[in-house]
Amino acid sequence: MIEAHELTKYFDKFLAVDHITFKVEPGSIFAILGPNGAGKTTTVRMLTSILRPTSGWASLAGYDVVKHPTAVRSKVGVLTEQHGLYERMKGAEYLNFFARIYHLSAAARDNRPLQLMEHFGLSDALDKRLGEYSKGMKQKLALVRAMLHDPPVLLLDEPTSAMDPQSAKLVREAIKDLQLAERTIAITTHNLTEAQSLADRIAVIRKGRIIANGTFKELSERFVGAPLMELHVTEQLNGAVQELQPLVDVIDQGEDWLRYRTPNPPIDNPNVIRRLMGAGLNIVTLSEVTRSLEDVYLQIVEEDEGLEKKNNVQHDGVN
Amino acid sequence: MSSMTESIEHPLIVQPDAPQNVREAVRQTLSNAMIITRREMRDSFRDWRIMAPIFLLTLIFPLLANVMTRMFIGFFEDNGAENLLPQLLPLMPMIVGFFPISISLVIALETFVGEKERLSLEPLLSTPLTNTELYLGKTFAAMLPPLMASYVGVTIYMSGLIFGAQQWRPPLLLVIQIVLLTTVQALVMVTGAVVVSSQTTSTRAANLLASFIIIPMSMLVIFESIIMVQPYRRYLLWYVSLGLVVTVVLLIRMGARIFNREELLGRSLDQLNLRWAWRTFWAQFRGLDGDFTLRRWYRESVFPTLKQLKTPAGVTAICLLVAFVGGWIAAGVWTVDLKQFDANDETLLDRLQYWFELGQNNPQLIILAVAQNVRVLIAATILGIFTFGVLALILEMVPFALLGFILGQVILNGLSPLPFLLAVLPHGVVEIPAIALAGAAALRLGSIITHPPDQMTVGEAWLRALGDTVKIGVGVVFPMLVIAALLEVLLTPRVVEFVLSM
Numbered sequence: 160m161i162e163a164h165e166l167t168k169y170f171d172k173f174l175a176v177d178h179i180t181f182k183v184e185p186g187s188i189f190a191i192l193g194p195n196g197a198g199k200t201t202t203v204r205m206l207t208s209i210l211r212p213t214s215g216w217a218s219l220a221g222y223d224v225v226k227h228p229t230a231v232r233s234k235v236g237v238l239t240e241q242h243g244l245y246e247r248m249k250g251a252e253y254l255n256f257f258a259r260i261y262h263l264s265a266a267a268r269d270n271r272p273l274q275l276m277e278h279f280g281l282s283d284a285l286d287k288r289l290g291e292y293s294k295g296m297k298q299k300l301a302l303v304r305a306m307l308h309d310p311p312v313l314l315l316d317e318p319t320s321a322m323d324p325q326s327a328k329l330v331r332e333a334i335k336d337l338q339l340a341e342r343t344i345a346i347t348t349h350n351l352t353e354a355q356s357l358a359d360r361i362a363v364i365r366k367g368r369i370i371a372n373g374t375f376k377e378l379s380e381r382f383v384g385a386p387l388m389e390l391h392v393t394e395q396l397n398g399a400v401q402e403l404q405p406l407v408d409v410i411d412q413g414e415d416w417l418r419y420r421t422p423n424p425p426i427d428n429p430n431v432i433r434r435l436m437g438a439g440l441n442i443v444t445l446s447e448v449t450r451s452l453e454d455v456y457l458q459i460v461e462e463d464e465g466l467e468k469k470n471n472v473q474h475d476g477v478n
Numbered sequence: 479m480s481s482m483t484e485s486i487e488h489p490l491i492v493q494p495d496a497p498q499n500v501r502e503a504v505r506q507t508l509s510n511a512m513i514i515t516r517r518e519m520r521d522s523f524r525d526w527r528i529m530a531p532i533f534l535l536t537l538i539f540p541l542l543a544n545v546m547t548r549m550f551i552g553f554f555e556d557n558g559a560e561n562l563l564p565q566l567l568p569l570m571p572m573i574v575g576f577f578p579i580s581i582s583l584v585i586a587l588e589t590f591v592g593e594k595e596r597l598s599l600e601p602l603l604s605t606p607l608t609n610t611e612l613y614l615g616k617t618f619a620a621m622l623p624p625l626m627a628s629y630v631g632v633t634i635y636m637s638g639l640i641f642g643a644q645q646w647r648p649p650l651l652l653v654i655q656i657v658l659l660t661t662v663q664a665l666v667m668v669t670g671a672v673v674v675s676s677q678t679t680s681t682r683a684a685n686l687l688a689s690f691i692i693i694p695m696s697m698l699v700i701f702e703s704i705i706m707v708q709p710y711r712r713y714l715l716w717y718v719s720l721g722l723v724v725t726v727v728l729l730i731r732m733g734a735r736i737f738n739r740e741e742l743l744g745r746s747l748d749q750l751n752l753r754w755a756w757r758t759f760w761a762q763f764r765g766l767d768g769d770f771t772l773r774r775w776y777r778e779s780v781f782p783t784l785k786q787l788k789t790p791a792g793v794t795a796i797c798l799l800v801a802f803v804g805g806w807i808a809a810g811v812w813t814v815d816l817k818q819f820d821a822n823d824e825t826l827l828d829r830l831q832y833w834f835e836l837g838q839n840n841p842q843l844i845i846l847a848v849a850q851n852v853r854v855l856i857a858a859t860i861l862g863i864f865t866f867g868v869l870a871l872i873l874e875m876v877p878f879a880l881l882g883f884i885l886g887q888v889i890l891n892g893l894s895p896l897p898f899l900l901a902v903l904p905h906g907v908v909e910i911p912a913i914a915l916a917g918a919a920a921l922r923l924g925s926i927i928t929h930p931p932d933q934m935t936v937g938e939a940w941l942r943a944l945g946d947t948v949k950i951g952v953g954v955v956f957p958m959l960v961i962a963a964l965l966e967v968l969l970t971p972r973v974v975e976f977v978l979s980m
Binding site for chain 2: 204207208209210211229230232233235237239240241242243244245246247248252256257259260261301304
């Protein structure tokens with residue numbers, strides 16, 4: 160489990176992380192989204208006991224990140240933003256080096272790298288120097304390094320960046336497998352599709368603050384409203400829309416189509432269909448307009464920017 | 479369960495047992511450090527840019543030095559100066575040993591900052607290795623290949639002389655001395671360079687800062703060479719070695735103390751921020767928020783700082799006492815017959831009378847007395863900055879050793895110690911505590927870099943200590959020295975005169 164409470168980090172006078180609080184349960188995936196410089200990497204570094212929080216606390220796998228840094232680091236697998244491999248080493252040597260640091264048993268030192276490298280399609284590259292690896296291979300090897308000691312907690316920074324679609328899919332499946340094995344996983348990413356497909360909960364971080372935190376459904380309902388439905392009919396709608404207004408919130412319409420919002424599609428949709436058919440209209444299609452995490456994310460950031468501007472104006476007014 | 483994971487209850491990791499005792503803890507630390515060392519050494523051995531100079535300096539340079547030495551021997555013999563050879567021959571193995579260890583500087587400087595530049599440091603910092611293990615692992619890795627090269631180089635060179643036509647037979651103690659000096663020099667350079675490397679953000683900056691290691695080390699080698707050519711003074715080289723060992727211990731302590739993950743990934747020495755430096759210094763010197771009044775300054779800033787100097791003041795006081803007792807003991811060993819100087823109360827009185835009149839007629843003597851003390855204390859403080867405070871203490875111990883020596887001579891010659899004590903004590907009551915306080919502040923300033931307080935960079939800790947030193951100097955030591963000078967010029971001679979004329 161990962162838990163952070165009012166976690167704050169100042170670099171001199173610069174506030175990098177501002178009182179963030181979140182919790183990641185075992186067997187779940189938590190995605191941290193945010194623009195560059197938002198405080199994602201600083202947060203990860205505090206969680207791995209590399210940086211000391213200025214205030215607040217965090218625990219990882221039950222260990223306090225300040226009081227038990229060594230225990231924390233032995234329980235976490237970290238994929239850093241830059242994979243940072245030793246280019247003159249061979250794949251097998253590199254993994255053996257980290258296996259020794261993590262005190263893997265002799266048998267595990269022999270088997271575990273082979274097993275993981277095979278899983279990620281890198282078994283042929285074990286004897287190659289890392290300088291000869293492609294970008295994607297390096298990224299996969301860095302992920303193998305993070306998983307080498309089979310940690311209960313994984314912190315993955317951009318896990319599929321620089322990978323071809325096939326490799327990215329492989330890595331996403333691996334992350335899902337880890338989730339099934341009750342590992343606690345936090346990922347930071349710019350890839351919103353990936354976050355949407357992997358994460359149970361999503362936090363959006365901006366200027367060091369968590370400005371939104373919840374499941375995708377919760378976030379999309381909160382920031383882009385209730386589900387949006389699109390309906391097509393065979394004839395012109397004319398005045399039929401007026402009859403729907405008490406039922407649902409029609410937000411847009413054309414000659415033979417309309418869009419409406421409803422917080423409860425299973426109840427409202429049949430009623431809408433009944434009314435329109437009662438008005439003599441034949442329904443061609445009724446479907447939910449797909450909303451992506453990108454829409455939600457942009458809306459969240461936009462709202463926060465607006466809020467910030469408003470606060471600045473008020474602040475200037477007071478001054 | 480996936481093929482990639484094991485049961486959480488049955489992890490792959492064989493956690494080493496918690497160490498039962500210090501020995502076990504040390505063994506575990508060294509074992510973990512050696513994981514780093516082995517990897518780094520393997521990396522070094524694969525880098526031709528490191529191996530080529532080591533190879534040349536290990537194999538080719540000793541052979542060239544050997545040829546050169548033979549030419550010198552021939553030259554000396556041809557000119558009838560072969561009796562100088564025992565003095566000069568040991569110089570070359572020192573140089574042959576020193577060149578390969580200079581490579582250690584290159585490796586050590588690169589050790590942390592190079593990884594930072596290649597972005598491979600963070601994965602390493604995310605592992606459960608402790609700061610000490612990382613630091614020691616890197617230090618060993620930087621030191622071992624050049625040191626081995628150095629030993630091989632010296633062996634090749636000396637073998638050439640021992641088994642060659644010269645049949646040189648160096649005394650075993652000389653060989654041990656050369657090997658020891660080479661080893662401790664390597665240790666000083668590596669530990670110093672690792673400290674630099676862990677505090678910079680670029681290899682370029684680390685290389686530029688390396689001059690702070692190379693220049694003193696080069697001067698040291700020249701100093702050692704001067705001693706080496708004087709066989710009857712070679713015993714001094716043991717003291718040099720001891721001094722270097724102490725320096726290594728202090729540098730390791732400093733390195734281990736200031737090495738932390740946050741510093742490695744964050745702060746840097748690359749830019750000298752004078753504005754920040756001045757603000758930090760001034761804030762510490764002032765030590766006050768709000769309006770400045772002299773009374774508030776003393777109460778809220780100077781006196782609390784004096785309290786903080788308790789430990790270094792204690793150390794300084796003990797050192798001054800040891801120096802005094804040492805001088806006294808030395809007087810027993812080298813007793814001087816004072817009667818030859820016609821020393822008695824009358825002559826002493828005459829001289830003090832002269833000084834008294836001199837002081838009366840020349841009030842600038844007071845300024846001279848203050849200036850002399852201030853100059854010595856500033857010089858001691860500056861020397862202390864570069865020597866972890868050690869030279870500051872030594873410089874201040876010298877007059878106390880002399881006082882002990884003179885008092886010892888007076889008593890051993892059967893003279894009354896009273897005139898001597900009277901000539902020292904009236905102003906000494908103020909001057910001695912002032913010197914002890916200045917020494918304490920200098921000791922703290924010099925040694926703070928080896929143990930900066932938690933959450934403070936070395937630079938910040940040092941600037942704050944400098945602020946405290948200047949504060950104590952201006953607020954306490956200087957006024958005390960002025961009072962002492964007034965007493966010394968105006969009161970001390972009168973007291974002596976009064977007592978002796980009774």
